[in-house]
Amino acid sequence: MRAAILAAGSGSRFRRHFDGPKPLFPLLGVPLIVRNILGLREAGVHEFVVVTGCYDRELRDYLGDGSQWGVSIRYVHNSRWQLGNGTSAHTxxxxxxxxxxxxxxxxxxxYEPExxxxxxxxxxxxxxGDVLLAADRRVNDAYRLEERTKIVADGDVARQLGKELGQFDAVDCGLLLCTGALLEALSQAIDQGRYTLTDGVNILTREGRVKLLFVDRNWVDVDDLESCRRGENILLKSLxxxxxxxxxxxxxxxxxxxxxxxxxxxxxTPNxxxxxxxxxxxxxxxxxxxxxPFAGGILAQLGCILDGVDGEIARLNYKKSSYGALFDSILDRYADYFxxxxxxxxxxxxxxxxxxALIVSMLALSGQPMSMLIKEKYKSSTGQTFIPERDDGIFRYVPANRDGxxxxxxxxxxxxxIPATLIILxxxxxxxxxxxxxxxxxKM
Amino acid sequence: MRAAILAAGSGSRFRRHFDGPKPLFPLLGVPLIVRNILGLREAGVHEFVVVTGCYDRELRDYLGDGSQWGVSIRYVHNSRWQLGNGTSAHTxxxxxxxxxxxxxxxxxxxYEPExxxxxxxxxxxxxxGDVLLAADRRVNDAYRLEERTKIVADGDVARQLGKELGQFDAVDCGLLLCTGALLEALSQAIDQGRYTLTDGVNILTREGRVKLLFVDRNWVDVDDLESCRRGENILLKSLxxxxxxxxxxxxxxxxxxxxxxxxxxxxxTPNxxxxxxxxxxxxxxxxxxxxxPFAGGILAQLGCILDGVDGEIARLNYKKSSYGALFDSILDRYADYFxxxxxxxxxxxxxxxxxxALIVSMLALSGQPMSMLIKEKYKSSTGQTFIPERDDGIFRYVPANRDGxxxxxxxxxxxxxIPATLIILxxxxxxxxxxxxxxxxxKM
Incomplete structure (x- = not known):
């Protein structure tokens, strides 16, 4: 499956925060459009079409052919981008x-990548002939609701879209799964002098051909500093x-x-x-x-906290690697040992x-890798992840995993x-x- | 896919070794026919048709509906079994x-299960319309060659089958992948008064419709004590x-x-x-x-040798379980620790x-699970098995795995x-x- 990414606008309101095309604004180190490309790549999309307008050159120069992210990117340019985003989608x-x-x-x-x-x-x-539109029913949580495109829904079928609707059931997340029907509807709308994507979609809503997928993931339309902050929080929470x-x-x-x-x-880098x-x-x-021991204890906890950061950054910025996971867990074992x-x-x-003291210390030492050993062996034997919170029953309250x-x-x-700690461990x-x-x- | 197992014969020659139908003769604890059923089950076959003849009742009583092995077994009885195994296959x-x-x-x-x-x-x-026949080109290694059905081959197409051929290229392993064409050919042969499976297959060879799959696995037709022994060795070597x-x-x-x-x-049991x-x-x-220490050393090696037996029996008698593998590896770690x-x-x-002494012992102790930890983490991250002989380079000569x-x-x-051993470990x-x-x- 391919993805069409609309990146034609001028992002004029955002210009005071960032001197360049808004899709290239780096959020937690990765430009917005690249986040979408990488998130879609994880979901199995490897071919992208970027619709450019105002910033054609800049986007092509930055993104290239996509090979640096292991995907292919081609470009189509919409010279009429100023008319409305329907003309871009139509391109x-x-x-x-x-x-x-x-x-x-x-x-x-x-978007939260999932x-x-x-x-x-x-x-x-x-x-x-149908179109699937991602919609969010949590309208009261929507960021700057007044600017969102609202949806009147009948079950999971959209009846009408618009920014100015008085009564509505959900808001539009700006993410669609389309068939050629959308392009035909956009043609029709453009011929009638209506240039937004919403205009095109509304032609299909009349025929009941816009299905809704209600999402419970988080997302935000990045348009000012507050929405950037919100976007960062969405990403961090998902980690x-x-x-x-x-x-x-x-x-x-x-x-x-x-x-x-x-x-x-x-x-x-995570490593x-x-x-x-x-x-x-x-x-x-x-x-x-x-x-x-006081300094030792504080440093131990600090090391444990930092040990979460490598994985967080790897997941956040799509730098996960199987070697990284192996390197991290072996170093963790040595840290525990020492x-x-x-x-x-x-x-x-x-x-x-x-x-x-010798016997107890040796018992505590030998206990350190056991939690990981069982989890890894369980995973390699059954293909499933052992989740202590779910699989350890009453023992999940005992601090026997690394954090504990x-x-x-x-x-x-x-x-x-010290002696008591070693005995307990x-x-x-x-x-x-x-x-x-x-x-x-x-269970097995 | 279904499998038809021919179990109609009387096995008269084997009668002096075993009082019962030869297919029920237990080789290393599992009857011959059950080994074939379990081997095929591992290969994805879950429906079996057993063709009975001489020992109809005994086979049905022993094998039942197959549910004890997680497969389904039905029976057809060939009353003409004495005429030849072609009539059984035709049933x-x-x-x-x-x-x-x-x-x-x-x-x-x-057969070696693979x-x-x-x-x-x-x-x-x-x-x-074709038939695929498993054939073995290692004719000089064949057990009791004079009794084997020989094959004249032209590339991977069989030209003729027979016991008395003077020149031949391979021997028949008694294992076929068939289409309905074989049943038609058998009908024809039986109508002509020729009753062996070879007679039926030979009708197809004339039309070039018998393809050969040359196997390099081991197999034996169990018919006397020497072939039993050979069968045991085949199975044990495969472990x-x-x-x-x-x-x-x-x-x-x-x-x-x-x-x-x-x-x-x-x-x-393996556990x-x-x-x-x-x-x-x-x-x-x-x-x-x-x-x-002398007794300690001898017992350590004995424990290590026995530690191979659980896995061997599990694989040999289809008793492998993911819990067994986990149980064994955790106990091994504790054995090493102690x-x-x-x-x-x-x-x-x-x-x-x-x-x-304390520091060295603790270092030796903490080193014990590392080999397994890396191997398991490698497997769970990459999906591949870490094979020391292949992946450890020059280090494969260092006795750092459990056996070493x-x-x-x-x-x-x-x-x-003792001190030197701990330092080296x-x-x-x-x-x-x-x-x-x-x-x-x-590499990763």
Missing amino acids: FQEVYRPEEKFVLLMADHL VFQDVIAEAEQLDE IPEKDGFVSKHLNRKISLRITRWLAPTRV QISFFSFLICLFSALCFGLGH MIIGMGYWWFQHSDYPGF RLFLIMLGGIFHL AIISHGQTIVRLVSLRR | FQEVYRPEEKFVLLMADHL VFQDVIAEAEQLDE IPEKDGFVSKHLNRKISLRITRWLAPTRV QISFFSFLICLFSALCFGLGH MIIGMGYWWFQHSDYPGF RLFLIMLGGIFHL AIISHGQTIVRLVSLRR
Whole structure:
């Protein structure tokens, strides 16, 4: 499937914030139009047609043939762009392939990336001659509702679109799955002197041919600083993975997302952050080993927070790589190891029962990778992701995953309770393993 | 796709070894016909038609409706079975579905299971009206060549089949992928008073309609004690996984396969063996900790050898389960942990530098799960299996995988070199991790 991206407008209102075509405005480090291209690429779209107008040269120069993102981009230029965005959408006619279904979207809208999957999943069911319009029923949450195109709906069929409707059921997200019928309707509208995309769509609504897909993902039409901010928040919020543990979800992410907001526009790579997080944990280990548990504890927690940032930036800016995931998890294991060795060594030197300290430290040490080992083995055996919040039953409240373990290490450092921390870590990490072995026996 | 299994004969020659229908003769714990059903099930066949003759009742009673193996089995009875196996194959006509392609095989032949995948993979290319016959060009390796059906071939087309041919290119493996054409040819042959399957196939060879698939898997027609033995060896040899390390391949498997040959017919489950192997390693750890390194070393190696048996029996008797794989690998990690803790504790108690012993032991301990961690993470990220022999470059000669590590532990125990063993284990396990992190960066 191909996608047509409308990038013809002049974005005059946005000009005071950004000197250039609005689709090239970088939000958290990635231009708006590139975000849409990358989001659609994840959803399986690899061919793009960018409709240019005001900024033809600039867009071609920046985006090129798309090969740097592993997609192909061609351009059509709409010389009548000033008349209205219906003429831009209609320009796609020049490259339209008979019976093709295509995605049509606004270059300067920002979407939570999963929305593209949702829309494209409907392609098979869409009848020839119909159009599917992404619509948002949460009208009270819409940003600058007065400027949104509203929709009167009858079930999941649109009856009328317009900016000035008094009563309406949803707002238009600026994202459509189209058949050639839209291009015909746009022709008709343009012949009648009506030049907006809404005019074209309204010709089809009269025949009941505009189906609605109600989305519950977030999106925003980027048009001023406030909407940029809103867009950033939408993206950042979408980065919290389902598999997050309790401490991570309620504490670490609140901080790591701020760091991500700050680092995303820079050239720092996820692997560099992974390594930096590892170094911090190494310092934590040294602090523990040399008898500065307070600093050790604080650094441990800091390392854990930073450990979230690499993945966030990788997901946010489409820099995910399987090597990155492997590199990060192996470094995490070493970070855990060194902290436990630091704590164990200190305890051993100050204990009246060094043999006991040795055994407990070794048990705590060996417990560190068990959570990951079971999760990875589960995934490679069953193809499914092990999600502690869902799969650990009552044990999900025990801080035995990494976020929880490092939180315990922080507490142990702050309150100078090294032996107790090691004993607890040994018990909960191996306890979790045994519980998982027993519970998975039933489930797998 | 369905499979028709010919199980009509009386197996008179085999009667002196086994009192019952030959297809029910258990080879390494599983009756011949059930091995074929399970092998085909792995290749995607779930519907079976068993052609009975001499032992109709016994086969139905034993096999039932197939639900115990997750397949469906129906039966057709060939009252003329004594005339020849062509009449049995022809009986499939009773349940034949127009235009169906089906697998036809002998109940008492034993195949290396992968051969079924190879044959079924050809189904799409097989033209209506043709037959595909599995053939083996290694005629000099064929068991009792004088009794085999020989094939004169012209490229991959059979020209003639027969037992008494003077010159021939291959032997018939008794496994066919058929279209309705075979049933028509059999009708014709039977009308002419020729009753063997070969007679039917020879009608098609004249028209060039018998294609050959040359197999390089092993197989045998089980007909006497020597062929049973040969069959057992074929199965056991097929159990050695590609990912085996050096010590495992050249030492452990030679012993573990003997144990598997002995245990396979019993009711012992793979998980019980995993647990027993774990217990032996636990005793090894105790021996090390209490100062009996010789016994510890021997037990470690014994545990490692037994650790191969669980997987072998699971694969051999189609008892593989994703839980079994998870259970086994987690127990292995604990076995490794306990042995290192035992060795470390002993060293610590007898060392003049207990702090050094502690650090080295902890490094050795933390190195144990790293090999598995990288392999599992690699698999879950890329979907591919990490094969040390292929992917570890020059490092594949370093005994850093489990078979190698436990071999070192055995040597360390026998020669009473605990500190050296722990130092070496620490170096090679973390060394391997670093080498893998560097080399995978290029590859992934």
